[in-house]
Amino acid sequence: MLTKSMLAALWPHGDSEAPGLCDGIVRSSDKIFAESGLASAVGVAHAMAQFSHECGAGTALVENLNYAAPGLMATWPGRFDASKAAAFAHRPEQIANEVYNGRLGNRPGSYDGWTYRGRGGAQVTGRANYARLSEAIGLDLLAEPDLANHPDHFLACAVGQFLLCGCLPFAVHDDVSGVTLHLNGGYIGLAQRQAWLGRWKAALTGQGSDLPSAVWLQESLNRLGAQPPLAVDGSFGPITCSALRAFQAEHGLTVDGRLDAATVAALAAAGQTPVTAGA
Numbered sequence: 001m002l003t004k005s006m007l008a009a010l011w012p013h014g015d016s017e018a019p020g021l022c023d024g025i026v027r028s029s030d031k032i033f034a035e036s037g038l039a040s041a042v043g044v045a046h047a048m049a050q051f052s053h054e055c056g057a058g059t060a061l062v063e064n065l066n067y068a069a070p071g072l073m074a075t076w077p078g079r080f081d082a083s084k085a086a087a088f089a090h091r092p093e094q095i096a097n098e099v100y101n102g103r104l105g106n107r108p109g110s111y112d113g114w115t116y117r118g119r120g121g122a123q124v125t126g127r128a129n130y131a132r133l134s135e136a137i138g139l140d141l142l143a144e145p146d147l148a149n150h151p152d153h154f155l156a157c158a159v160g161q162f163l164l165c166g167c168l169p170f171a172v173h174d175d176v177s178g179v180t181l182h183l184n185g186g187y188i189g190l191a192q193r194q195a196w197l198g199r200w201k202a203a204l205t206g207q208g209s210d211l212p213s214a215v216w217l218q219e220s221l222n223r224l225g226a227q228p229p230l231a232v233d234g235s236f237g238p239i240t241c242s243a244l245r246a247f248q249a250e251h252g253l254t255v256d257g258r259l260d261a262a263t264v265a266a267l268a269a270a271g272q273t274p275v276t277a278g279a
Contacts (some may be wrong), residue, residue: 001044002029003256010048014058017149020057023201024151030238036159037168039237041204041214046171046179049196051121053189058138061149063118063125065092104128120148121158122165122183131162136160145248205259216239220267221247226227 007022009012014022033044045156055061062121069085080088088095093114099116100106100113104126118125124133127142134141141147148157155240162168162183170178176197180190203215218230218240241257248255251266 001033001041001204001238001257002026003046003258005256005258010052010199010203016059017061018151018154019057019147020151021154024153026157028152028155032155033158034238036163038159038162038171040172041237042174042201043244045170045197045204046167046174046176046231047159047162048200049161049193050179050183051174051199052124052168052196053193054183055121056204061119063096065117066090067092067095100126106129116145117128119153119157122161124148124157124161129164132164133157133160134162191205192194203258214259217244217267220271222265223271269276 002025004022004026007026009010011022014025019198029044031093033039033047034254038044038047038136067089069080069082069089072080072085072088073082078100085187087213088098097113098118101110102108102120104116106112106116106126112127114132116125116127124130124141127134130141130145132252132260133139137153137156139147139153141157145276147153162171164180168179169181170176176194177187177190178189180193196236215232221240222229222232224247226246228239230240230243244263245255246259247253247267248272251270253263253266
C-alpha cells in the first residue's frame, strides 16, 4: 500500500537519521498493516499521519530533551522553578531521569528515564511501555531500545504502539481527535496531525483531490473482471491495491498501486466509465 514515491514526497528527509528507513517502511508495510487491522487506506492514513507528526517525518526519531530553562518551566511547571531549571538546562540525560524516573515503569534513582526516552514513529516512552511493546511484537526492546528506530523494525514498533494505545477503533472510524488522545494522552499538535492526515489520505486514496473515490475504483475494476471480485466498500485495502497494480501492469502504466490521473484515464477508457471527482 505504501510506495517509495509516497515516502519520497511526504518524508523527503526520512532517511536522515536512519539510512534505509523509508525503504524499510515500504518493504514491511503491506504485511504489517494487513495483520494489524489497519488494512484500509483511511486506517493507514491515520497511523502514518500520527507517525509523521511524532517523529518529524523521520527526522526526529529520538525524543529531544535538550531544553533551555524557560522550556523546562513551561513543560513541567510542577517540577522546575527558575533555580532548578537553570541547573538542569541543556542537560538532556539529567532532565530525562528527573522527569521520567518514578513513573512509566522507570525505576527511581536509575538511568531508565534516559534509556527509555521516546523513540520511533509512535515515540514509545518509559520502561513499562518498552516492555509491553517488546512482548507484543517479539523484540527485546528493553535490551536494545534503539531497535525501535531500525529500518527493519520501525514500522512494526510504531504500529504495535499505536495498537497498544487503543488507537485502532478511532482510526477505522476516521476520528483523528480520538486517535490523537489515545496515542498522545492529550491533543498536543492536533492541527498538525490533522494536516498530516489530509496529506496521507490524498496520497493513499485521492481524498481531498480531484481524483475519484475508492468506490468508483472498485466498481471500475470489477467491471473489468477483477479476480477475486472486489467488495465495493470504499476501503482502499491490500486486495484493491493488488487489483489496481495488476491493471496498471496490463496497461503499461507505472505499477505503484496509486490512483493517479493517468490510471484514472486508463480505467475510464477501458471500462468506458464516466469519471466523477470524489464520487
